[in-house]
Amino acid sequence: MTKNDSVRTALALAVRADLPVLLWGAPGTGKTSAVVALGRQLDLPVEVVVGSVREPGDFAGLPVVRQEGTWFAPPRWAERLASAGSGLLFLDELTTAPPAVQAAMLRVVLERAVGDLVLPEGVRIVAAANPPDLAADGWELSAPLANRLVHLDWEVSPVDVADGLAHGFPEPDAVRVVPPSRAGVAAAKARVGAFLRVRPELVLAVPGTPERAGRSWPSPRSWEMAAIALAAGEANAATEAGVAALVIGAVGEAAGFELLSWLRTLDLPDPETLLDDPDAPLPDRADRLHALLGGLVAHVVADGGAVTWERAWTVIGRVSKTTPDVAAASARTLAANRPAGAGLPSALLDLAPILRSAGLMP
Template sequence: MSSQSAVREAVAVAVAANLPVILWGAPGTGKTSSVLALGARLGLPVEVVVGSIREPSDFSGLPVLRDGGTWFAPPRWAERLAEAGHGLLFLDELTTAPPAVQAAMLRVVLERTVGDLTLPDEVRIVAAANPPDQAADGWDLSAPLANRLIHLHWQVEAADIAEGFATGFAVPEPAPAPGPEAVARARALVGAFLRVRPELVLAVPDGPERAGRGWPSPRSWEMAARAVAACERGPAARTSAACEGGMAARTSAACEGGMADGEVLAELVLGAVGEAAGFELISWLRDLDLPDPQTLLTDPHAPLPTRVDRLYAVLGAVVSHVLADGSPQAWEQAWTVVARVARTAPDVAAGAARSLARGRPAGAALPHTMLELAPILRSAGLLR
């Protein structure tokens, strides 16, 4: 897969997962036409909003009197998206928007709020920008706005352009949205990684140029986790990496038939949290070798990992699986796994016990294994 193809697929995966992305590239390289083609392929109405010709009130709303109070009236483009109930908002030429306009965009990107109107959840956001030195009257992207977007580098490759001229430019296949269980499992994995690399939770860049791209924060790690989940059930891989059936393969390798290409995952993760932190997460995921949660629930003798970070990851995956399953049987079986971990790593087991206790399904009995967990449950604040 070429770099440009990977970025195109990354945009499609991000749109399916409702992750806001920004395409960085030189003028005239097809960013706008590609987004319009993707919207048409998905059957989404596309509203193009160009930053250079907008005022802050185009995003924060224009104050007007209504019913004896002040109403911040949204612009027509926002009303059209709200009436449609879904769509794609394309914020073009972001680096031509002055700081006041960028500040007004913050709630739009994060909360889907325009004035006193809240856009439907099914409205996706894609942005595009030229590097400030290539934009007309360019401005650096502000750090708060940059941290709300996944940054993708739009590259032009001669072979892709030549093939596009000859046969038409390809539009990626629509990607399915990740389900709640996949998102919960991915969040557990990213959380386990951050337990062993806590210094990466927040790393605010020290210069305007770096601050205007992807960097680590709790918000961008959340986007990275959703990207991992989206790739788990994304387009089929085009590489020959084999799926061994374990969780690590489903989460980090480019598995045929179930996992998006590894390049697509890398584009999204690095675009969310930056290269340094992103490469560490991808490398950590690739080295994981975790048993399947269902195997652990049904086989009380299935081997468990010994490393603490892997124990955090596997227990997080078990809890996510059980809460998504919702059955009393799975919930009761999970306490056996927690008890096994508690014998060697009580601190790891305490967090999982807290999450399980909060998610107890109706009709679930308290298993006898909870008796051996009494000290753990007390430390987790679940017993007095």
């Protein structure tokens, strides 16, 4: 598998998981063609909007006076996406868009709003940019906009180009991906949260230079995107390289590699196995226990069954005997998601002091 195969996989996963993506690459390397092909494979209409030839009003909307007040009218491309109900919005040449245009595009990425029009949930956002040193009149990407995107590096293989010129450029293999489930995302967030308990200094690490701030870096927002990327990879049994590209693209190389290395050492039991075997061995490290209980609670909440909910308290009770602070965090979430008709298991009596400390019992 070439590097661009991993990037194509990462791009497809991100689109299905509704993660905004930015492809970095030199001009003329096929970024637009790849996005258009992906839209065709996913049966999504594609709207290409070139930032370098747009004005802020093309994203913030143009004021139109009406009887009931002023309406910020969206451009035609936004109306077409809204009418279709789904699609790919491809924002090209971000680094050749001046700061005022980037600021207007920020609201599109963050709030999915174009003027007074809100794009449907079925619209996905993909962007592309040339490195500033390769872009005519290039600008560094603003830090707020950069931190709302997953950054992927698009490279060209000389062999692929040579073969394509000689024999034609083949259509990429059809992409079949599914979005991650809510339970999968919740479990992935629990694992990422457990990692950040070990490395709290990585929760927010704003780069000190405009060049680095214009790429991926750790923040609460980008860690959430990394968790969604992990869940998307697991839902599709994606390659490790594809998932790694997304995680690193969300939080940067240093933080991303550290998270991925930490995850490889977890080796946690499956939640169903843990619920079926109350005596199953538990990890002895607090960070692994946080990840274990987070995944267990996510599984129980997604299941929604009273029996599963009651059985989970036995596991939390075991953890409370060695690390009550870890048990309290999961007990709070589990108690807040009690299914209708669920009884109070005897394990809750042993957990009374922990529940009081968590504010869940008088």
